[in-house]
Amino acid sequence: MAEHAHKLEILRGLIKFKSNTQKIWGVLILLSIVTTVEVVLGIIKPEALMVKFFYMKIINWIFIILTIVKAYYITWDFMHMRDETKALRRIVVWTAVFLICYLVFILLQEGGYVDSVYKTGFIKRDF
């Protein structure tokens, strides 16, 4: 079967695995480390990271970036996106990423606008 040809390296070749099974456990360790970092940061909430940087607290940027890292490894290694053709990968990933970014941008922009309308005091609670 052709599916035996798994690509066995992650982190751009920094870590190479001997078998697909070994790669699965390696990715599990990576995901566990990332989740642990998120949970520990979420519990202690270091003061240094509570500063705003480009509209959001640094800690929230870290959470979002770590989430995207986790999503990448789940898709690429658990769902075997790494082994699919370039065309299938782009059809799936680019479509979703573009539409999601567009939607998130529009809704967050609008939410911030509604908040500013409340704040400037012209409307108390109307919509």
Next chain:
Amino acid sequence: MDSTVVSTGTEGKTWGGGNQPLKASYGKMMMWFFIVSDALTFSGFLAAYGFSRFKFIDSWPIADEVFTHIPFYHEPAPMIYVAFMTFVLIMSSVTMVLAVDAGHELKKAKVTFYMFLTIIGGLIFVGSQAWEWATFIKGDYGAIQTKGGNILQFVDNEGHRVALKDFVVPTHTERTQHQSKNGLWFVGESTLPTYSVNDVVYGLESHENVLVRTQILNAEGEKTVLSRAESLRQIKENGKAVVEGANLKVNEYGSPLFADFFFFITGFHGFHVFSGVVINIIIFFNVILGTYERRKNYEMVEKVGLYWHFVDLVWVFVFTFFYLV
């Protein structure tokens, strides 16, 4: 004779058919496209959550104060239980991908074992989510809803939360719950709160150290605590209803929208996990019966695996945007 043979002259050329540019089977490709559309549905929900949160950015509930429970452990401990749930789901993703891997090697016994572990992981996750819902619906401190729809909570002098049952004594009331069997058959109402607003006013007057906390976030990102005089005035003038727990209409933790989105998003995700477990069970029995052994192809396990990993993928985002950010 030649007239019955269709010869288009395109055999072996790009548009001659039989070409698989994506090198994936029909079923697998369609599973990927379903996942894309489902991902858009979930991101629609999460973006709507973000919209409402940005709209009420100064008074949104703090997730660490809401989800603090662990079964059989009574101290507040935020994050721990949800981290456990996340780990269970990631683990069941790992056993799923191990099942797919064993399927490629046509090892029936291994596929069966890993599929079984995946199903168990999924059931533990759904059970945990049900428990989390039950805790959230029950609530723990209780609060007062104002005429304007805002939520007022209670704290002591040090800022620790105080539950209604710690300072309010319920008085006897003649009012009974209106059910369809004891009143108009086409109307009813939900369970009456344990206390009336007047009970809370008496309780607040007789406990000097209890203060009211509003939903407004101050510069440090904490909820604003009112002075003693202001606390009494707010409850007396604006108090309208006692709220215990959360449902789709009211929410003792703050904005009702928070509860609505919690029920909707984790509910939709939990429904995905549930249907994933059901599909996994079907595939599990097919594996046992030897369906794929006879086909010499375990691709069905791979397809259901894609769906299962997607459920995990969504949870990673729900975890971040509901519990962390």
